[in-house]
Amino acid sequence: MDAPTLTTLAIAAVVVALAALVLAIGSQRRLAQVRRDFAALGGDGTTDIARVAAGQNQRIDRITAEVSRLREHVASAEEDVRQSLRNVAVVRYDAFGDMGGRLSFSAAIVDDLGDGIVLSSIHARGESRTYAKGVVGGRSSITLTPEEQQALSSATKDEKGRVPARTKDAS
Incomplete structure (x- = not known):
């Protein structure tokens, strides 16, 4: 090569x-x-x-x-959490015209489904009376006063003003 x-x-x-x-x-x-x-x-x-x-x-x-x-x-x-009594609203008012200071109140304490209790305390000059009414699904079997209904309506509304829907299994 x-x-x-x-x-x-x-x-x-x-x-x-x-x-x-x-x-x-x-x-x-x-x-x-x-x-x-x-x-x-x-x-x-x-x-x-x-x-x-x-x-x-x-x-x-x-x-x-x-x-x-x-x-x-x-x-x-x-x-x-849904079943806990965590929704609370209180309405204060004068039950009688001769009393001042809005010493009477109605308080609703309910869970997310509207089940719970409404407590009312009526204050007069010489006495005070307290009542409790059960609530199921946002309704009571006992007639509610306008103040009790107002407290219940406030307690059962969410932060956007809507009433929570009741689920089928929680009834």
């Missing part, structure tokens, strides 16, 4: 060697990235990807079960 052919072959060999070197460096970087990703998944270098994936699936299953359990607790807590 002559010198120009050997030179061309040598240059070609150098180009192929450089291309192989670039590919090897790229492969090494990609392998390092895959190892970092594998370690982030929980692999320790001695475990295969199938075991790591199975471990991740078990963790996901445990988290899913925990989320379901927490949802049940939240639903139970929401139901407890």
Whole structure:
């Protein structure tokens, strides 16, 4: 072989060697990235990807079960809150024309469904009387005075002035 052919072959060999070197460096970087990703998944270098994936699936299953359990607790807590007597309204008034100071009052204490009690205290000069009337679904089986009805209406409205809907299972 002559010198120009050997030179061309040598240059070609150098180009192929450089291309192989670039590919090897790229492969090494990609392998390092895959190892970092594998370690982030929980692999320790001695475990295969199938075991790591199975471990991740078990963790996901445990988290899913925990989320379901927490949802049940939240639903139970929401139901407890709906049934708590937390809506209160008081109306003060003068029951008799000769008395001042609005010493009489009617107070409604109900849950979110409108179940609870209306208390009224009527104050006169020589005596005071207190009455309690049960309320179910925002209504009483005993006739309510206008003041008692006003207190009940105020207690059963939400912050936007709407009366909460009664659910089927709470009746």
